Amino acid sequence: MSTDSKLRRDARKRATERARNQAAANPAPVSPIEPHAELRDQQRTLLAGIVRRDGEWVLGMDGRIAGESTSAAQVLALIMRAAELHERQGTPVRLTYSDALKDAAHAEAAADGMEFERRQAALLRVHVQHRQRQDREDQRHAQPGQEDRQHRSYDSPATAEGSLHRCPCDPAKAASQAWPRRCH
Numbered sequence: 396m397s398t399d400s401k402l403r404r405d406a407r408k409r410a411t412e413r414a415r416n417q418a419a420a421n422p423a424p425v426s427p428i429e430p431h432a433e434l435r436d437q438q439r440t441l442l443a444g445i446v447r448r449d450g451e452w453v454l455g456m457d458g459r460i461a462g463e464s465t466s467a468a469q470v471l472a473l474i475m476r477a478a479e480l481h482e483r484q485g486t487p488v489r490l491t492y493s494d495a496l497k498d499a500a501h502a503e504a505a506a507d508g509m510e511f512e513r514r515q516a517a518l519l520r521v522h523v524q525h526r527q528r529q530d531r532e533d534q535r536h537a538q539p540g541q542e543d544r545q546h547r548s549y550d551s552p553a554t555a556e557g558s559l560h561r562c563p564c565d566p567a568k569a570a571s572q573a574w575p576r577r578c579h
Contacts, residue, residue: 432492467499
């Protein structure tokens with residue numbers, strides 16, 4: 396190895412090490428967090444808030460991130476719903492939000508061809524339907540013996556002792572698989 400190539404290689408190593416140290420000492424700037432909404436009680440305790448970070452709306456509740464969305468209308472509707480629920484429970488609250496959040500939510504609703512209030516009601520309906528569906532699923536799975544309606548079949552060709560299979564009493568599952576003659 397020539398002396399020149401060794402010098403060039405050592406210089407390249409030093410430059411790489413220097414660049415790595417500078418990158419560690421000067422981390423990339425963190426994107427700014429812009430506060431846009433606050434929900435506070437009478438003692439001025441922060442109950443919920445909305446900020447904008449990296450182009451997304453972030454909803455925080457009880458000191459934790461409750462969700463992120465690119466939809467200003469969705470997060471504004473959720474914090475308005477939270478304010479309404481607190482009021483119903485007898486906790487007076489004060490909701491303040493920025494003009495930028497309000498304008499973005501109204502523009503988004505207008506792009507969908509409706510007013511913000513109608514968009515808010517539609518989002519609430521979807522949320523309630525989703526919650527009811529989850530509750531029905533939870534109730535169905537909570538009933539003893541009804542989890543997946545599994546039964547033991549002794550005339551299955553799989554094994555002489557029998558095998559577990561899903562009961563054809565559930566029409567959604569019955570259409571997709573062949574069943575032994577005896578189920579119960």
